[in-house]
Amino acid sequence: MLAPERTWWKPLGRMEKTWLTVAFVWCIFLTLMMPLWYFMGKQNVPTETYRTTPEAFGAKVNAFVDQYTVGSDAATGMPIVAPPAGSDIYLRAMKWQWYPVLQLEEGQTYRLHISSMDLNHGFSLQPVNINLQILPGYDYVATIVPTTNGDFTIVCNEYCDVGHHTMAGKVIVVKK
Amino acid sequence: MATLAPTTPWTSSAKDDYRVCGVTTLKVDMHTERLIIANAVMAVVCLLLGGIAALLIALTRWQVFHLLPADWFYRLLTLHGIDMLVAWIVFFEMAGLHFGSTALLNARHAAPKLAWFGFILMTVGGLMVNGVVLFDPNSSVMFSAYVPLKAHPLFYLSYILFAVGALITVATFFINIVVAKREGRFTGSLPLVVFGLMTAAILAVYTLLEGAAAIVPAFFWSMGILKNYDPGIYRNFFWGFGHPAQQVNLAAMVAIWYALAQMTTGIRPINEKFSRLAFILYLFFINLGSAHHLLVDPGLSFAWKAVNTSYAMYLAVLGSMMHAFSIPAAIEVAQRAKGHNKGLFGWLRNAPWGEPGFAALIMSMIIFGWIGGVTGVTIGTEQINMLAHNTLRLPGHFHATVVGGTTTAFMGFTYYVIPLIFRKELKLKSWAKLQPYVFGFGTILVSLGMITSGLQGVARRHWDITFAGVVPGTVNITLAIFGIGALIAVTGGIMYITIVLASILTGPRLEADNMLLTTGTNNPLLESTKLTDEMMERPQNQPKGTLVLVFAFLAWFAIYYLSNWWLLGRTWFIK
Numbered sequence: 082m083l084a085p086e087r088t089w090w091k092p093l094g095r096m097e098k099t100w101l102t103v104a105f106v107w108c109i110f111l112t113l114m115m116p117l118w119y120f121m122g123k124q125n126v127p128t129e130t131y132r133t134t135p136e137a138f139g140a141k142v143n144a145f146v147d148q149y150t151v152g153s154d155a156a157t158g159m160p161i162v163a164p165p166a167g168s169d170i171y172l173r174a175m176k177w178q179w180y181p182v183l184q185l186e187e188g189q190t191y192r193l194h195i196s197s198m199d200l201n202h203g204f205s206l207q208p209v210n211i212n213l214q215i216l217p218g219y220d221y222v223a224t225i226v227p228t229t230n231g232d233f234t235i236v237c238n239e240y241c242d243v244g245h246h247t248m249a250g251k252v253i254v255v256k257k
Numbered sequence: 258m259a260t261l262a263p264t265t266p267w268t269s270s271a272k273d274d275y276r277v278c279g280v281t282t283l284k285v286d287m288h289t290e291r292l293i294i295a296n297a298v299m300a301v302v303c304l305l306l307g308g309i310a311a312l313l314i315a316l317t318r319w320q321v322f323h324l325l326p327a328d329w330f331y332r333l334l335t336l337h338g339i340d341m342l343v344a345w346i347v348f349f350e351m352a353g354l355h356f357g358s359t360a361l362l363n364a365r366h367a368a369p370k371l372a373w374f375g376f377i378l379m380t381v382g383g384l385m386v387n388g389v390v391l392f393d394p395n396s397s398v399m400f401s402a403y404v405p406l407k408a409h410p411l412f413y414l415s416y417i418l419f420a421v422g423a424l425i426t427v428a429t430f431f432i433n434i435v436v437a438k439r440e441g442r443f444t445g446s447l448p449l450v451v452f453g454l455m456t457a458a459i460l461a462v463y464t465l466l467e468g469a470a471a472i473v474p475a476f477f478w479s480m481g482i483l484k485n486y487d488p489g490i491y492r493n494f495f496w497g498f499g500h501p502a503q504q505v506n507l508a509a510m511v512a513i514w515y516a517l518a519q520m521t522t523g524i525r526p527i528n529e530k531f532s533r534l535a536f537i538l539y540l541f542f543i544n545l546g547s548a549h550h551l552l553v554d555p556g557l558s559f560a561w562k563a564v565n566t567s568y569a570m571y572l573a574v575l576g577s578m579m580h581a582f583s584i585p586a587a588i589e590v591a592q593r594a595k596g597h598n599k600g601l602f603g604w605l606r607n608a609p610w611g612e613p614g615f616a617a618l619i620m621s622m623i624i625f626g627w628i629g630g631v632t633g634v635t636i637g638t639e640q641i642n643m644l645a646h647n648t649l650r651l652p653g654h655f656h657a658t659v660v661g662g663t664t665t666a667f668m669g670f671t672y673y674v675i676p677l678i679f680r681k682e683l684k685l686k687s688w689a690k691l692q693p694y695v696f697g698f699g700t701i702l703v704s705l706g707m708i709t710s711g712l713q714g715v716a717r718r719h720w721d722i723t724f725a726g727v728v729p730g731t732v733n734i735t736l737a738i739f740g741i742g743a744l745i746a747v748t749g750g751i752m753y754i755t756i757v758l759a760s761i762l763t764g765p766r767l768e769a770d771n772m773l774l775t776t777g778t779n780n781p782l783l784e785s786t787k788l789t790d791e792m793m794e795r796p797q798n799q800p801k802g803t804l805v806l807v808f809a810f811l812a813w814f815a816i817y818y819l820s821n822w823w824l825l826g827r828t829w830f831i832k
Contacts, residue, residue: 082361082450082518083786084443089529096804097531097582105746107811108571114822115563115639126643127564130555199490201403203647207714208729209829212646214554217405217487221555223583226830239401240645242406243328249555250830 083120127213127223138173138196138220145171146181153181154251161253169194172235172250174202174215176242180237185228186257193223203239206252212238230254273365281770281782285678288369289359293352297374298673299383300348301757304664305338306387308750310745315703320357320723320733320739327720331397334718336390336585338400342659343502344383347423347564349667350457350509351379356678357454357512362447364437370427378422381622386415399718401499404475413476417469424465430458440599449533453512456536460505463544468498477781489556492797496547503659504543505574508536510625510663511580513670514618520673520772521615522608523595523781525788526588527800532583538576542568549633549745552642562639569807573632579624582807587799593798594788601802613689617669626662628704629654631814635828639822644828647718650711653704661700662747668753669693675760676769682757686775688752696749702742712824 093101119125150160161182164170166189173180175198185191195204197217204213209229215221235250274287311331325333359366366372389412391397396408434455435444447455471494477483514534518524526532544706548565551557568574592604599606609615632654636645645651675683683689713732715722722732772780792798 082448082519082782083527084448085446086525089446091528091530092703093528094456094799096586096800100582100807101531101575101579104582104809107578107814108575110559111574111634111818112567113640114571115354115567118640118822119559119563120454122640122826123832124643124825124828125640125832126461126559127555127832128558171656194799199652200406203716205647205714205716206829210644210648210714211831212553212643212648214492214646216492216555218487219555222440228445228829235421236714236716236719236722238719239403240331240406240718243331243397245331245718246327 082189104191127221128223129222131220131222133196133218133220135196135198135217138171138194139198141178141194142171142173145169148238150181151184157182159250159251165193166190171195172204172206173198174237175199177237177244177248179204179237179248180245182251182253183252185227187227187254188257190224190226193225194220195223196220200241202248204235205236207234207236207237209233214239227254228253230256258376263491275365278360278737278769280677280780283360284363286359286364286366288366288372289355290373290678292355292366292647293674296348296352296355297674298761299376299380300345300352300667301754302382303340303348304345305754306749307337307345308747310334310340311750312339312747315740315743315747317720319736320721322735322740323721328394330396331399331718332390332394335397335399336387337392339386340383343419345421345658346506346663346667347502348379348383348495350505350734351376351426352424352674353513353755354426354446354454354458355510356514358433358661360432360436361451362443363438364433364440364442366429366433367436368429368432371432372426373424375422375429378418378425380422382415382419382422384777385418386412394574396746399494402475403495404478404486404488407479410476410479413472413479416472417476420468420472421464423461425460427461427465430454430538430757446529449529450512450516452533453508453515455538456540457505458509458511459540460501460508464498464501464505467494467547471495471498476655479560485595486667487497489554492551492554493547496543496550497544498547500549501548503543503655504546504658507543507577507665508539510621510666510746511536511577511584513666514580514584514622517666517669518584518588518613518747518783520589520775521612521618522591522780523784523788524584524591525785527583527587527655527671527749527793531579535579535583535832536577538572539579542574543573545569545575546637547571549642552637552639559639566637566639571634574630577626577630578807581622581630581810582803584622586803586807589800589803590793590798591785591788593794594795598797601782601805604802609773609776612670613693613774615776616690617665621662621669621695624657624665624697624700625663625703627809627813628701628708629657629662631817632704632708633658634814635818635821638818638821643831644821645711646824647716648711649707649715650718653707653711656700656707657704658671661697661704665693665697666698668696670772671753671757673772675757676767676771676774677767679761680766680768681760682764682767683774684763685752685756689756690775692749692752692756695752696746699744699746699749702738703746704742706735706737706739706742710739749817776797
């Protein structure tokens with residue numbers, strides 16, 4: 082709290098130097114982990130994005146659903162869509178539903194397009210625990226490979242008005 | 258040698274209206290005193306409002322009670338975020354800026370009218386936003402108010418008024434320093450605490466300007482004047498305000514840490530250069546942190562996110578790690594110089610644990626660093642963020658930083674502001690001794706409950722996660738830990754507000770006669786001026802214990818960080 086003496090620019094002590102060096106090396110390690118994982122890791126944040134509009138994206142979702150629907154979900158009546166492996170698949174977020182129900186095969190690759198029709202939404206795939214931010218006007222493309230099978234839930238984890246907590250969708254992964 | 262009693266006498270011009278503090282020998286401008294009191298009172302009012310909301314929210318997320326209906330949950334959550342994250346902390350910081358730019362520099366307040374104008378704008382904005390959120394059903398848009406979620410135009414106007422008021426107050430901080438320098442009130446460098454506050458003030462300027470860039474267009478958009486407002490652009494600007502605003506809190510909190518350490522244990526910074534360099538690192542790099550909120554947003558490249566989220570190679574993190582060494586080390590050296598020299602931690606055993614300011618300092622540092630800092634860096638890693646984004650791990654992290662860290666430190670500092678600035682006797686001293694521990698312990702449980710819930714995928718800002726039917730049963734346990742912690746923290750908050758109100762509303766005005774509140778009649782602040790270089794450099798006074806502590810910290814940091822990569826490696830492949 083007090084004014085320092087006139088010359089306070091003094092060399093660092095031994096312990097300060099030690100800690101500064103160790104802390105700096107740790108920071109470099111933290112920095113390097115990200116590019117390292119980017120090139121070596123299998124879980125990276127998708128970056129592929131296209132501009133879209135709710136109308137254009139909605140039309141793609143409808144075409145996708147028309148083409149690949151295999152049934153309807155008993156609880157919600159929502160179409161269950163089973164696209165071929167390797168294809169572009171579409172998921173629509175709007176208050177307060179994820180549409181449609183996706184049926185995927187374990188170990189196959191899919192290009193998952195997600196966009197919102199209205200507000201910000203949060204794509205939170207549980208219990209896999211993958212979370213992405215979904216914005217209207219942005220077609221966000223995640224290239225995914227389900228590595229486990231069973232029923233998964235998509236929770237909305239970005240507040241989207243008062244019905245937010247009722248917004249849950251479904252992904253079914255079947256064994257090949 | 259540092260001096261406490263100012264050497265430059267004040268002119269006896271009509272402008273100078275001051276008193277000399279009997280405890281610190283500092284000159285306190287009467288305008289400063291009144292401004293500090295006004296800002297501190299508003300801070301506590303906002304803390305009270307936000308605290309009531311906190312209790313009700315926590316009792317809703319704790320599934321056993323699930324108290325509020327959904328609309329009130331979201332409404333009070335919005336209120337809680339704004340009152341706590343912005344109003345309480347910023348009002349308190351403004352009080353700190355008035356103090357730092359005058360009393361600590363032996364200077365007068367050069368722009369009191371401007372400062373009052375700023376205060377009034379902040380007060381109007383702060384109260385108005387509470388009113389709008391409470392009475393307008395469409396303004397429960399959360400603290401972040403993501404476009405295109407639309408609130409009432411008055412909601413955005415409140416933000417703007419508050420921010421402009423804060424900006425004006427920050428301007429008076431700089432005016433005071435320039436005038437003080439010009440009038441020769443102090444010579445040489447700024448004291449370290451003022452240097453830290455100055456870092457906070459500089460950060461605050463561009464933080465508030467970025468806030469304007471986000472909120473002003475939103476204001477026009479909410480009135481229909483602006484037709485389209487890109488949600489991605491809004492998020493970018495908003496977090497240019499929202500995250501750096503927390504870094505303002507960080508810099509101010511660290512400045513308060515140095516102050517508390519000096520007031521309660523009589524430290525001298527072990528190396529001014531080291532501590533100042535750490536603040537400079539904040540200044541240059543911490544603004545990049547807004548990317549933390551955009552790591553899983555569409556439209557941004559890996560390179561952009563990696564550079565920004567790492568504050569360009571974690572240099573701001575380095576700044577915090579430097580303070581994490583330098584403050585305990587200074588305490589250790591000061592304690593050892595007093596003869597508390599036994600073993601590695603004898604200095605710590607003999608520390609004034611019953612002194613509210615010291616208790617608050619220690620709780621604040623532990624919670625901020627060991628929980629807040631470690632979890633923050635981890636979830637702010639580009640890829641790991643996919644596991645954490647918008648889960649309860651996020652609020653788990655920032656309750657450790659701004660509640661356990663900043664708020665605990667500010668609460669502890671308040672206990673000294675009451676006798677020294679309000680000039681009232683501190684009442685309920687036995688409560689004040691306990692309060693930092695109660696509040697800190699509650700906050701630890703809150704954070705850990707949230708973090709462990711978030712690890713299991715529980716979403717933040719969510720009225721009832723069980724609705725989604727996905728969460729394993731252990732979530733009920735972790736949410737209960739969060740709930741119990743919240744009850745304890747709220748108890749600590751009630752203790753704090755009761756102590757403050759009992760002290761300032763009752764009893765006569767009383768000149769303080771002691772620095773320490775509960776642990777002695779000595780004056781550590783004056784003792785610190787007697788700590789010579791020679792005493793600090795003696796081999797037996799070196800901070801060996803602190804070095805052990807910081808390495809233990811680093812080990813914990815590494816374990817937590819690396820285990821998150823392991824967790825990430827187990828999930829679905831995605832790119």
